[in-house]
Amino acid sequence: MAALLSNAYLDDQSSKIRSKVVPWEGYQRAGHITSDELALIRKVDRQPRSKTDSIFLTDGPTYALLYLGLLKKLARVDTMQYILVLIGDALSERVRFFLKASESDSELPYGPLVHALDTSDEFVQLKTAQILTIFLSASPTINPSILKPFLQFLSTTLQGSPVNQKKRDVTVQSLEALLPQPAVRYAVWNNPALIQGLVAILKDKPSPQLSYQAVFCFWLLTFEKDIAEQINSKYDIIPVLTEIAQEAAKEKVIRVVIATFRNLVSKAPSQNLPSMLVAKLLPFIRSLSSRKFSDEEIVDDITYLKTELSENFESLTTYDEYTSELASGHLSWSPVHESDTFWKENAAKLNDRDYEQLKSLIKLLNESTDPLVLAVAAHDVGQYVKYYERGKKVVSDLGAKTRVMELMGHSSSDVRYQALISVQRLISNPWVTV
Numbered sequence: 001m002a003a004l005l006s007n008a009y010l011d012d013q014s015s016k017i018r019s020k021v022v023p024w025e026g027y028q029r030a031g032h033i034t035s036d037e038l039a040l041i042r043k044v045d046r047q048p049r050s051k052t053d054s055i056f057l058t059d060g061p062t063y064a065l066l067y068l069g070l071l072k073k074l075a076r077v078d079t080m081q082y083i084l085v086l087i088g089d090a091l092s093e094r095v096r097f098f099l100k101a102s103e104s105d106s107e108l109p110y111g112p113l114v115h116a117l118d119t120s121d122e123f124v125q126l127k128t129a130q131i132l133t134i135f136l137s138a139s140p141t142i143n144p145s146i147l148k149p150f151l152q153f154l155s156t157t158l159q160g161s162p163v164n165q166k167k168r169d170v171t172v173q174s175l176e177a178l179l180p181q182p183a184v185r186y187a188v189w190n191n192p193a194l195i196q197g198l199v200a201i202l203k204d205k206p207s208p209q210l211s212y213q214a215v216f217c218f219w220l221l222t223f224e225k226d227i228a229e230q231i232n233s234k235y236d237i238i239p240v241l242t243e244i245a246q247e248a249a250k251e252k253v254i255r256v257v258i259a260t261f262r263n264l265v266s267k268a269p270s271q272n273l274p275s276m277l278v279a280k281l282l283p284f285i286r287s288l289s290s291r292k293f294s295d296e297e298i299v300d301d302i303t304y305l306k307t308e309l310s311e312n313f314e315s316l317t318t319y320d321e322y323t324s325e326l327a328s329g330h331l332s333w334s335p336v337h338e339s340d341t342f343w344k345e346n347a348a349k350l351n352d353r354d355y356e357q358l359k360s361l362i363k364l365l366n367e368s369t370d371p372l373v374l375a376v377a378a379h380d381v382g383q384y385v386k387y388y389e390r391g392k393k394v395v396s397d398l399g400a401k402t403r404v405m406e407l408m409g410h411s412s413s414d415v416r417y418q419a420l421i422s423v424q425r426l427i428s429n430p431w432v433t434v
Contacts (some may be wrong), residue, residue, distance in 0.1 A: 195234075
């Protein structure tokens, strides 16, 4: 069980802390611990692991209550460090003794640990996170009042610049261990900072192992249908995952990305297939299908995705391709944008359902920070105005005219040029009857 979350920093610090002297007699004289507690602690204090393991094996419930009780009432950081190491050492296959401590004290085992998360000492925080992860993973039910502050703590570890690598490592492993439980998936989903933190990790060109672990978290999240329906529209993960898989040197990274894509397609095809096609996933999947893999599951997943993407691609009209691109938020100079035939035939379709697609285009114009997206969006507004006779008024009423004029001062020369052409059409071009 203790191997559920391993970290070199925690292992190294734990070794050093085991040899430290804690003033147990002083605590007893001051009335902070009882003589019985002192007698118990003396048996394990600075003893070899083999001896403490043997003692815990024969008297586990007593020592589980002792350690948690000491953590509850002793606040000195060095003492807390020592107690946490004792707890960590005792966890191998004996978590049940700690979980049963609630029968003697309702605040145990979680109360002192949640409180310890607020300590400023880094080792105390991370060792506590390790222990909490093990407890929660072994527990048949998870109390939301425990899970919520723990996840809030984990979300703070992924913030800040530069990111603390030790904290990030512990956080991702904690999530990886807890997300198999559906209740945890929804609690994580309701903490946007955690999802944003995982996306940021993947965008930061992590090691193959960290890539695998972060994507593994997304794979577990996407087993829930409503999460699979929303995750790409909220966090734009499909292009990020596609790039991770394309650049991956390790088969296990490709495998977990492909498994995540399968979840997204099987649980929410209409929400995710268009973005996958825009991200050029189909050519990549086709290239993967010709490779040899040692794992049969990845072969099955690749075949499934190839079939679904191919069928969806073949059923797309040119206008469907355009609306898929709009929905993905990733506009590029694909042929539809520069085709006068496309705009003659389809400009008026942007007005359907109360100008739904035109509003999507204007939203990108207002919100995107990508110069390529802005240039293509400005160009498309110009094409819409050119080929829809009442386009000038509609674009002006929706506020896009002002925005296109602003973009004439953009730092990108391509954005400035496309904005200029659109403004000329908005101001001086006669309306064209379609």
